[in-house]
Amino acid sequence: MITKHEAKQAQERTAALFRQAGIVLSEAEKLCIEIAEFGLNELNVQGLELVTYVNTDRYCAKELALFPRQTCPEHLHPPVGGDPGKMETFRCRYGQVFLYVEGEPAAKPQAVIPPGSEQYYTVFHEIVLQPGEQYTIAPGTKHWFQAGDTGAVVSEFSSTSRDEFDIFTDPRIVRIPVITEE
């Protein structure tokens, strides 16, 4: 869980990262930056910051921010009803992203697996994204990603987003954000 004060600080840090990446947000958007700490209580290690620009029943677009070496934990997007599962394209706008998906594992992955959570990281096919580079993840594919040493900003283009159905490898994870008072 994260306190309101911590969430506010993380929002300000995220706004600064977006600014550095040349991404302009409205004042209303800055106030609504989502802080996902996944119930793990170590935001700077495992977490993700984001703004959802639009999420209709046909498509979705988000701007993601990762602090230096921050990791979005391994998960997949399952089929939901008639939907074959979320398909998403990650486009790096700033910094560097180490993205891992199912497939031939890297001999020496460049990301640092979050200490104490090693058992919940199981896919190691490595894609390194620099600004201007992108990768599309097929529905139902396990994936996780980590920013390089300067943090990262990533545009996510996708089919409809239904975060509440995401399946995380780490059973401790709670996707729905929880903010405590104070």
Added chain:
Amino acid sequence: MITKHEAKQAQERTAALFRQAGIVLSEAEKLCIEIAEFGLNELNVQGLELVTYVNTDRYCAKELALFPRQTCPEHLHPPVGGDPGKMETFRCRYGQVFLYVEGEPAAKPQAVIPPGSEQYYTVFHEIVLQPGEQYTIAPGTKHWFQAGDTGAVVSEFSSTSRDEFDIFTDPRIVRIPVITEE
């Protein structure tokens, strides 16, 4: 029609505009910037420059560039087969955009209608987009847009794009790009 030399020049001008807006493109993308002059032979008045990042059967994302006061002519996206027509969200990243859709017309529109093409502009409900502002256009809605005096860069998030089915108000328009030799 546009010559290869003119197309190359427009690509370079577009790449500079993207750079100014803080948008990073890969070298391959810079070489593939699409120059849409709509068969009207007045690119700087009626035209559009774009990079398609991704276009799957589920979603599409493009980066659009408009030179100062350049206009993307009025058109709509009709239903195609089982698809109810393209839905799109325009997010201004740089500059200023005057967007017009069906609805209560502006008393004094801020865009300048392309001279000689007045009859092909019929909707005047005005939305002004500054960086960080966005607007979603429902399928089947006539719309057109013009950049302000500094040009504009717009991220387009949408359902699947099928440009060849677009219906333009101006019957002279040919959407498929034509480049002549030399």
